[in-house]
Amino acid sequence: MQQGTPSLEVAEVLERKMNQMFVQLADTLVAGFDVIELLQTLTEQSVELLEADAAGILLADEHGALSLVAASTEQARLLELFQLQDEEGPCLDCYRTRSVVSCPDLDAEPQRWPRFSIAARTCGFAAVTAVPMRLREQSLGAMNLFSATVGGIDSDTATAAQALADVATVGILHERAFNRQEVVIEQLRGALNSRVVIEQAKGVLSERGQISVADAFTALRGYARDHNRRLSEVAQAVAVQAPEVADLLDTPQPRQN
Numbered sequence: 001m002q003q004g005t006p007s008l009e010v011a012e013v014l015e016r017k018m019n020q021m022f023v024q025l026a027d028t029l030v031a032g033f034d035v036i037e038l039l040q041t042l043t044e045q046s047v048e049l050l051e052a053d054a055a056g057i058l059l060a061d062e063h064g065a066l067s068l069v070a071a072s073t074e075q076a077r078l079l080e081l082f083q084l085q086d087e088e089g090p091c092l093d094c095y096r097t098r099s100v101v102s103c104p105d106l107d108a109e110p111q112r113w114p115r116f117s118i119a120a121r122t123c124g125f126a127a128v129t130a131v132p133m134r135l136r137e138q139s140l141g142a143m144n145l146f147s148a149t150v151g152g153i154d155s156d157t158a159t160a161a162q163a164l165a166d167v168a169t170v171g172i173l174h175e176r177a178f179n180r181q182e183v184v185i186e187q188l189r190g191a192l193n194s195r196v197v198i199e200q201a202k203g204v205l206s207e208r209g210q211i212s213v214a215d216a217f218t219a220l221r222g223y224a225r226d227h228n229r230r231l232s233e234v235a236q237a238v239a240v241q242a243p244e245v246a247d248l249l250d251t252p253q254p255r256q257n
Contacts, residue, residue, distance in 0.1 A: 035191040039070035052145040056080040059141035075123040089116040094130035094142040127152030194232035201235035
């Protein structure tokens with residue numbers, strides 16, 4: 001095998017996966033798609049494609065208040081919630097400036113986000129890059145990419161991350177589904193409310209099955225996909241303990257790392 005061939009093969013695989021992800025995101029450009037499922041997929045695929053170790057997304061409501069809507073790991077979820085509670089961190093700066101915010105070494109810039117940096121290192125992250133979810137002058141939120149090693153992602157990878165975030169943003173704001181500002185606001189509010197219900201459902205399943213919160217989410221999402229239902233709908237049924245989802249935990253779910 002010639003020297004450099006493995007790298008070429010890796011590049012081809014990455015390009016193929018990126019194209020598949022763009023197609024998947026483009027499929028959301030229809031009425032009635034599940035915003036929460038879209039953004040959860042975006043965080044997970046971003047980790048796989050962009051060599052990040054975790055990802056999280058914050059969306060803003062009509063008042064500009066950010067809320068967590070998706071996270072690839074429990075550590076990322078906790079860190080995003082810490083940003084919101086402490087009102088400090090790269091995702092908040094990214095949302096306010098509508099531009100990429102990057103810190104390749106959180107220890108090297110301790111005064112930038114002092115409390116966030118400590119929390120991030122506690123969660124096992126050493127670098128972070130935040131890309132905005134924006135369309136023209138409208139800012140919807142931001143996506144954080146966390147790295148366990150110093151250096152984070154390079155500029156080309158950040159560009160790819162921005163492209164993924166842009167496609168997702170267009171999906172959310174696509175005029176065929178949301179042709180008025182009022183409807184856009186209502187849709188975003190619905191997505192944020194859905195995330196609250198999902199967190200409640202995760203707690204119910206975790207307690208009922210004596211499993212971790214991560215495994216509870218895996219079970220919840222798997223059931224929604226297997227039954228061709230929206231994640232938020234299944235979460236609502238679990239939260240109110242509807243009989244129709246009583247068998248949700250009957251099938252053992254794989255444990256997430």
